[in-house]
Amino acid sequence: MFKVGIIGAGNNGKGHARCLSNIEGVKVVGFADAVMDAAQAASDEFGGKPFTKHNDLLGADVDAVWISSPNFMHAEQTIDAAKAGVHVMCEKPMGLTLDECDAMIEAHKAAGTKLMIGQSTRYGGSLKKLLDMLAAGVFGRLIACWSTRLGHYAAPSPGHWRVNPKLSGGVKMEWEIHEIDVLRCIGGKVTSVYGSMGYSREDVPDYDDTFAAILTFEDGAFGRLDASQGARIGFSNRGLMGSKGMAYLHGRNEIRYKTDDTNGMQTIEVPLKEHEKPEAKLAKLDEDTDFVRACQEDREPTITGEDARVNIEIALAILNASEQKQVIPLDANQPLPKMPEV
Ligand SMILES: NC(=O)c1ccc[n+]([C@@H]2O[C@H](COP(=O)([O-])OP(=O)(O)OC[C@H]3O[C@@H](n4cnc5c(N)ncnc54)[C@H](O)[C@@H]3O)[C@@H](O)[C@H]2O)c1
Known part of the structure; x- marks a missing residue:
């Protein structure tokens, strides 16, 4: 089983959770959100444990996290995930400065973990x-x-x-x-x-x-x-x-x-x-499947x-x-x- 967590349980994070729950062999094991009610509501809907600190989710035996927090948190959380040995699918925009982007790339290179950016x-x-x-x-x-x-x-x-x-x-x-x-x-x-x-x-x-x-x-x-x-x-x-x-x-x-x-x-x-039709609410299924497979097949992520x-x-x-x-x-x-x- 490929175990994933979501950081940022807002609209977009829950959208990823819905897609990930529809991929065979993938289990959503937790949500981290600065607001406990948001993490709890997502956990109630998709399963997994709620956390308020992203580092606690990173320590909860996850293979990969989807980072869907506000943009200014992307770099710090992506780097913390690399330090914890966890693969990252980070939402766009990658970071707010080039120094942030370089540090994110370096952290995952050093850890040997995968990093993909959600240019969906x-x-x-x-x-x-x-x-x-x-x-x-x-x-x-x-x-x-x-x-x-x-x-x-x-x-x-x-x-x-x-x-x-x-x-x-x-x-x-x-x-x-x-x-x-x-x-x-x-x-x-x-x-x-x-x-x-x-x-x-x-x-x-x-x-x-x-x-x-x-x-x-x-x-x-x-x-x-x-x-x-x-x-x-x-x-x-x-x-x-x-x-x-x-x-x-x-x-x-x-x-x-x-x-x-x-x-x-x-x-x-x-x-x-079928899954691209708006009523399916699975707009990110191809993107999410692509990153899961990149991790499982140990290949370079597409983006x-x-x-x-x-x-x-x-x-x-x-x-x-x-x-x-x-x-x-x-x-x-x-x-x-x-x-x-x-
Ligand atoms: N690729 C796309 O098409 C697409 C579409 C929508 C949003 N996004 C991206 O997804 C991200 C989230 O967007 P959204 O629309 O879900 O925003 P949102 O405001 O609905 O949700 C953000 C969530 O993050 C939580 N949060 C705030 N600080 C946090 C922290 N330090 N750690 C963890 N969680 C924290 C908030 O409480 C909130 O629940 C943004 O980066 C946005 O650019 C991408």
Whole structure:
């Protein structure tokens, strides 16, 4: 039996617990949450023991933990798990600084334990299909790609961790680390970053909730990010333009595209697996299964710390570019994002 624990028994931690409970050979043995009621409620629902201290869960004979606490705790808890000899699937964003990311990677290397980061958008079937079409030359040479993610996040209170940039990392980390990841999956290595930050909340004026950025890829193509948690009209789109065609992702599982060879716009529907349907509430099942198998088969996890660290480097470069009003160059010696095989 592969024994797992969850650190952070909020919405997302319980989502992982539901998925893990559905994987054969996996047993959820405990939850650690700073709030005992949250740990207890999760234990009541999924089994296992409740704890308030993550180190107590780490000492409770677990093979791996899923870290789903607020972002500012990811580094400390990931490092403590390595010291306890426990594998880690840590939620995005990996850490809030590059020093944190480096320490997380080093700790798991030293311990010989596995570390994966929850860049869950890589598990979407329509992104995988879009990348296969791009690689097959359907759209020609990549010219540009983009992610627009505008919405309104009404945080419960100005004191909530999500709207404190020191605790969450701001929108660049909390939402947009997914979108940065998607653009890297499409465009590859990022060599420079420019960005401009916006601050729309009067109750939390230092919370960076809005930005636009341009990432330049190694081969000269570029990626655009347009993000806001302060937009009163929700509007989202991810897509790409090539020398022979254009495509965008629509809804959960559609690709809409037009190329020089098609007669009008075409639609491809990428069938959702049963567990991917919203009513199944098992959105993270593929991701969680992938990490469990990586531990059991003693292989490198699909999304390594070194890979996810690049997203943090880009998010921080967006803020630096905005503050310095300068293009920030990045070292192109960076891992390419790897897509899952599940
Ligand atoms: N990959 C994804 O798609 C995705 C989706 C949602 C959330 N997330 C990530 O998951 C994490 C949690 O998000 P959420 O929506 O569940 O947040 P949440 O606020 O609902 O839950 C966080 C939980 O952590 C607990 N907590 C606070 N400090 C703690 C500590 N020191 N140790 C242990 N527990 C502590 C809180 O009491 C709360 O129960 C965040 O890092 C978020 O970015 C990822």
